[in-house]
Amino acid sequence: MNLTTERLLLRPFRADDGEALHAYLSHPDAVRYEPYGPHTRQESARAAADRAHDERFVAVCLADGTLVGNLYVAPEGPPQWRTWTVGYVMNPGHWGHGYATEAVRALLTELFVVRGAHRVVARCDPRNTASWRLLVRVGMRREAHVLQGASFTTAPDGTPVWHDTYQYAVLASEWGGEALEPGRMDG
Numbered sequence: 001m002n003l004t005t006e007r008l009l010l011r012p013f014r015a016d017d018g019e020a021l022h023a024y025l026s027h028p029d030a031v032r033y034e035p036y037g038p039h040t041r042q043e044s045a046r047a048a049a050d051r052a053h054d055e056r057f058v059a060v061c062l063a064d065g066t067l068v069g070n071l072y073v074a075p076e077g078p079p080q081w082r083t084w085t086v087g088y089v090m091n092p093g094h095w096g097h098g099y100a101t102e103a104v105r106a107l108l109t110e111l112f113v114v115r116g117a118h119r120v121v122a123r124c125d126p127r128n129t130a131s132w133r134l135l136v137r138v139g140m141r142r143e144a145h146v147l148q149g150a151s152f153t154t155a156p157d158g159t160p161v162w163h164d165t166y167q168y169a170v171l172a173s174e175w176g177g178e179a180l181e182p183g184r185m186d187g
């Protein structure tokens with residue numbers, strides 16, 4: 001996927017993106033709610049090489065080419081559902097500028113206008129306020145609070161540590177690229 005927005009370039013990953021990827025995948029704040037821990041330099045290099053062949057990952061770059069994060073976009077369910085799930089991880093050094101919002105808006109436009117999506121879904125940990133605030137900003141609606149539906153780690157005694165999940169979605173018939181009213185922020 002290659003897209004240009006007001007301030008960003010969205011492009012496929014390249015194998016030589018390892019250092020830029022490491023700048024945030026090694027950061028505990030960036031991976032706190034991800035199903036993996038902070039990456040070593042070697043793991044980041046491997047991730048860049050893998051992502052260069054995986055169109056689900058999209059590099060988010062500033063106009064000068066600096067890679068500041070990534071989107072994730074994958075089909076959900078059979079093709080006839082025309083449903084995609086989306087995600088994002090941005091370099092903490094570039095939070096607070098609206099880059100993730102701008103990138104996700106462009107992705108939603110691509111999915112609804114170009115690929116003919118019927119529905120787009122996103123999920124996040126309820127404690128990840130920055131994430132679900134972003135989803136509200138881009139016009140997605142909270143449709144579920146799943147209790148203890150996921151586990152990425154285990155306690156010392158081996159029992160799963162369960163996490164809740166918020167599910168957000170937007171239908172083609174709802175989508176206008178507009179944020180919901182602030183009063184609907186908490187669902």
Ligand SMILES: CC(C)(COP(=O)(O)OP(=O)(O)OC[C@H]1O[C@@H](n2cnc3c(N)ncnc32)[C@H](O)[C@@H]1OP(=O)(O)O)[C@@H](O)C(=O)NCCC(=O)NCCS
Nearest residue numbers: 030033088089090095096097098099100101123124130131
């Ligand atoms: C989720 C994540 C991408 C959000 O990053 P972010 O920088 O807060 O999001 P945006 O890029 O949309 O920026 C929004 C912030 O920039 C501010 N901002 C500044 N200029 C802006 C603009 N032009 N447009 C929109 N927001 C702007 C907003 O006010 C907002 O700040 P606030 O939360 O203090 O009100 C980031 O926290 C992250 O990468 N987290 C780690 C990975 C992760 O958890 N991913 C989600 C897993 S489900």
